[in-house]
Amino acid sequence: MRLDGRRRALPAVLVLTALALAARLVGLGGRIFHWDEGRVGYWILRYHETGEFAYRPIVHGPFLFVVNDWVFAIPGLGASDFSARLVVALVGGLLPLSAWLLRDHLDDAEVVALALVLALNPLLVYYSRFMRNDVLVGAFAFAALALFVRALDRSDARLLYPAAAVFGLAFTTKESAVVYLLCYLGAGALLVDHGLFRAARGGRSVRRLVIHDWRTAITYRLQSWGGSVPRGLGLAAGHTVAAVAVFFAVVIFFYAPRPELWTALAAPAQLPGVVEEATVGSWEAFYGLWVSGGHQSHDYLPFLYDYLETMLYGALFVSLFAAIGLVADGYDADGTRALVAFATYWGAVSVIGYPIATDIRAPWAVVHAVIPLAIPAAVGVAATARQVESVLDRARTEVADADTLDALTTTAAWTPRAAVAALLLSAAVVGVAGANVTYTNAASEERAGEVIQWAQPENELKETLALVHGVSRVNDGRDVLFVGTHPPNNPSDVHFHVENESSLLQPRPGGPSWHTRLPLPWYLERYGANVTSIPPDAEIGSNPPPVVVAAGWDDDRVAGQLSGYERHRHDFRLWSDEIVIFVDESALERARERGHV
Numbered sequence: 221m222r223l224d225g226r227r228r229a230l231p232a233v234l235v236l237t238a239l240a241l242a243a244r245l246v247g248l249g250g251r252i253f254h255w256d257e258g259r260v261g262y263w264i265l266r267y268h269e270t271g272e273f274a275y276r277p278i279v280h281g282p283f284l285f286v287v288n289d290w291v292f293a294i295p296g297l298g299a300s301d302f303s304a305r306l307v308v309a310l311v312g313g314l315l316p317l318s319a320w321l322l323r324d325h326l327d328d329a330e331v332v333a334l335a336l337v338l339a340l341n342p343l344l345v346y347y348s349r350f351m352r353n354d355v356l357v358g359a360f361a362f363a364a365l366a367l368f369v370r371a372l373d374r375s376d377a378r379l380l381y382p383a384a385a386v387f388g389l390a391f392t393t394k395e396s397a398v399v400y401l402l403c404y405l406g407a408g409a410l411l412v413d414h415g416l417f418r419a420a421r422g423g424r425s426v427r428r429l430v431i432h433d434w435r436t437a438i439t440y441r442l443q444s445w446g447g448s449v450p451r452g453l454g455l456a457a458g459h460t461v462a463a464v465a466v467f468f469a470v471v472i473f474f475y476a477p478r479p480e481l482w483t484a485l486a487a488p489a490q491l492p493g494v495v496e497e498a499t500v501g502s503w504e505a506f507y508g509l510w511v512s513g514g515h516q517s518h519d520y521l522p523f524l525y526d527y528l529e530t531m532l533y534g535a536l537f538v539s540l541f542a543a544i545g546l547v548a549d550g551y552d553a554d555g556t557r558a559l560v561a562f563a564t565y566w567g568a569v570s571v572i573g574y575p576i577a578t579d580i581r582a583p584w585a586v587v588h589a590v591i592p593l594a595i596p597a598a599v600g601v602a603a604t605a606r607q608v609e610s611v612l613d614r615a616r617t618e619v620a621d622a623d624t625l626d627a628l629t630t631t632a633a634w635t636p637r638a639a640v641a642a643l644l645l646s647a648a649v650v651g652v653a654g655a656n657v658t659y660t661n662a663a664s665e666e667r668a669g670e671v672i673q674w675a676q677p678e679n680e681l682k683e684t685l686a687l688v689h690g691v692s693r694v695n696d697g698r699d700v701l702f703v704g705t706h707p708p709n710n711p712s713d714v715h716f717h718v719e720n721e722s723s724l725l726q727p728r729p730g731g732p733s734w735h736t737r738l739p740l741p742w743y744l745e746r747y748g749a750n751v752t753s754i755p756p757d758a759e760i761g762s763n764p765p766p767v768v769v770a771a772g773w774d775d776d777r778v779a780g781q782l783s784g785y786e787r788h789r790h791d792f793r794l795w796s797d798e799i800v801i802f803v804d805e806s807a808l809e810r811a812r813e814r815g816h817v
């Protein structure tokens with residue numbers, strides 16, 4: 221362990237955390253909602269309005285539903301693009317603080333470097349400004365592990381309780397928390413094997429390592445806890461049971477259906493049924509969809525290719541310095557540290573495994589590899605910085621002690637090493653800057669598969685939606701009409717048309733046709749707009765509402781049925797998927813007169 225001068229790292233970690241928060245909060249509401257944000261956001265609004273909630277694994281865990289329901293109730297904040305993303309931004313921005321918990325295993329420079337990577341990696345920044353669960357589950361799982369490691373380092377069982385609570389929060393965000401647990405167990409097993417291999421290679425008796433050294437370490441730990449082995453064992457068992465209870469309390473609170481949870485608190489006889497639904501029922505729903513439901517039935521190599529492409533553009537710095545850190549740590553006198561090896565195993569398994577576990581090709585999945593690889597990357601950054609510092613110190617000494625020409629000649633042998641270190645550092649920084657795309661100009665085909673997922677509308681659509689909001693405030697009756705359509709590449713599908721709009725008033729799946737409207741339902745629900753639709757090929761009629769929404773391929777056909785409407789055409793996805801919004805000019809004029817636009 222490296223224990224020198226750690227307290228100097230704390231101010232740097234705090235500054236980096238402040239920068240991380242600023243990078244995530246400034247302009248947080250500036251980008252229009254992504255398809256997936258719109259889907260989950262709409263159902264959170266329905267829960268906020270009805271108080272009815274039941275776990276549906278297709279929209280992942282209940283954390284955002286429960287927490288954003290509270291956020292939307294804050295006076296002066298309400299439901300908005302900013303407030304919906306606020307909790308994710310705060311959790312992602314505070315993640316660098318967890319580096320301080322690992323200070324018994326990382327030196328001063330490495331702690332700061334870890335905070336730096338967690339604060340500024342472009343994927344972590346971008347998806348901390350996105351209402352999804354990936355940064356949440358990764359941050360909670362990482363923080364829980366750091367708390368657990370700190371509890372072991374300091375023999376402080378009290379830290380098991382926040383570790384259990386935070387790990388419980390990870391399970392309330394996304395089902396991939398199970399994958400994190402499996403990664404931890406697998407990396408732990410590899411660490412044991414790593415220790416046995418090193419012992420055998422060093423000529424030490426493996427039997428002695430297992431029976432004597434490890435038993436001695438465990439005995440010492442138990443005695444330090446309780447004064448004696450039996451008492452220490454009893455305390456360890458008691459704290460473990462209590463920590464598990466804390467974990468399940470968090471899980472049950474979030475997964476419990478509403479309003480049944482509040483009813484059961486008033487009538488305790490109903491509580492066992494609610495607990496069963498929150499645990500067994502949720503597990504069965506999760507298993508039925510994500511384990512045995514066929515969502516992972518896809519070719520592996522295309523998913524792996526996209527995953528590696530995203531790592532190249534969005535995590536080049538982390539990947540490069542993780543490799544440097546692993547090598548540099550292996551050349552240390554004590555060999556590779558357990559924490560560095562553990563995180564490397566965890567990250568490597570994530571790179572290999574997530575293309576199997578994920579159901580769609582999405583850049584946000586790479587977040588789950590970036591977070592563990594941040595630890596060996598921090599070691600690599602610190603090692604590179606020390607190398608550069610050493611080279612500069614030697615250069616100053618040579619120049620001070622000899623003629624300038626002689627110094628240049630003498631240092632010729634070591635300048636390539638400094639040049640390589642500087643080149644690696646510069647290349648990583650350039651890669652980070654290149655991948656950190658403009659937040660409010662995200663609908664770019666060139667960026668698809670790199671950092672941005674394909675179902676992202678262009679940001680100019682947000683300006684048109686502001687017009688829709690103003691018009692809906694001055695209109696009576698139907699506000700928005702979706703024109704049903706058949707996509708040219710699949711004429712059997714129906715887009716935009718929902719036969720029974722009232723079916724969307726309860727928190728249940730809206731169906732594939734409703735999904736093609738996303739993310740517009742999030743905005744229209746917030747506006748209180750009265751929405752209707754017509755089937756494909758049906759006529760709009762003589763008295764259309766002030767806003768008509770159509771697919772790009774129906775532009776001219778719909779325009780021919782309307783008179784006195786402005787036409788606004790926008791990219792609705794990244795690949796040749798456009799939407800056209802027609803706004804009645806007279807209604808728009810009334811909205812402007814009343815100051816709503």
